[in-house]
Amino acid sequence: MSDLLDELQWRGLVAQTTDEAALREALDGGPLTMYVGFDPTAPSLHFGNLVQLVVVRRMQRAGHHVICLVGGSTGLIGDPKPDSERVLRTKEQVADAVAAIRSQVEAFLDFDGDNPARMVNNLDWTEGISALDFLRDYGKYFRVNGMIKKDAVSARLNSDAGISYTEFSYQILQGLDYLHLFRELGCTLQTGAVDQWGNILAGVDLIRQTEGEHVHVLTTPLLTDSTGRKYGKSEGNAIWLDPAMTSPYAFYQYFLNVEDAEVVxxxxxxxxxxxxxxADLEKQVREEPFRRAAQRTLAEQVTTLVHGPEATRAVQDASAALFGKGDVTVLDERTLADATAELPGGEVAVGVTITDALVASGVADSRNAARRLIAEGGVSLNNVKVGDPEAVLVEEDFLHGRVAIVKRGRKHLVAVRRSA
Known part of the structure; x- marks a missing residue:
């Protein structure tokens, strides 16, 4: 445990703490209880949330007691965005998202064994609180002049959109979560992204005022893409953890293609x-960037973490088959569909010539150009070189009855889809 904070700092997982020396002493002093919260504002967690999951995963491995909170009540309100009011989701939508997110979180932590993680839903302790009790028992500890200093609230107050009392009250609800978990489970540390700093401090202040105790906060930096935008559904660049929303193949390819400056x-x-x-992989990035050894390692390990080793092997096989000389006919239907979803191409019927298929899919701009490509030996169909320009596509050429892979040269791939 004594090296945990140092390791988190080396890994770039510490942005702020309330009191680093006190937190270090608490972590070194034996197992403490900590929590991280996820609001169900979407049916899946995304890449940005994964940072919190790896932090609490490390915490549990170090022997600390982990609580994962899914916000069944805070998800009905929504953390204020700096630019606009959130669209409120129905209770049914939030309940469905709570169930989905609970299922995702369970894959990252040990909920059995000698030090099991706990899963909680803040709807369980907030649903029965009346409006009067909420205002009298908790609202009285919050000062409006302090609440309006929170970055998102301040931005909204200075905009034409303003902010509703509903979203303004969010930080009280989140503060109540920390207080409840402190009282009931002895929780003394909350982790979250750095943009949650103000909301998390609301809980720290509430515990200090009501219980006279000092508790801890650790926030992580926001991960951003190459344009500087953070990852998330509101930013339109979310990499989802749900395989139905971002396929394992697309997930793997994303990490395989991260920039050299970001991979370490x-x-x-x-x-x-x-x-x-x-350090060894960083050296390879510097000296042999064309090998992309660091990116391959990253893609393999993160895909395995999120989707499991079997899914990782499937997408690696698909990549090898599409971009190498592997057998594309052995790819399962789902992996093939995921791997070809973003490829350019066109639709053709069974029985058309490969020459016409090259034109229809944009590989060649004319039949004469297509014939020249074939004659030069630069065209393959499902990784088998084509030599006859008059050869026709038969049903067996459409893998799983849906798509044929046409390649010009080594890297130009198109998906020729079978027309209805």
Missing amino acids: KLLKVFTDLGADQV
């Missing part, structure tokens, strides 16, 4: 690689 940072955050291993 992500290796530290999302893998268990030690300092020497990371």
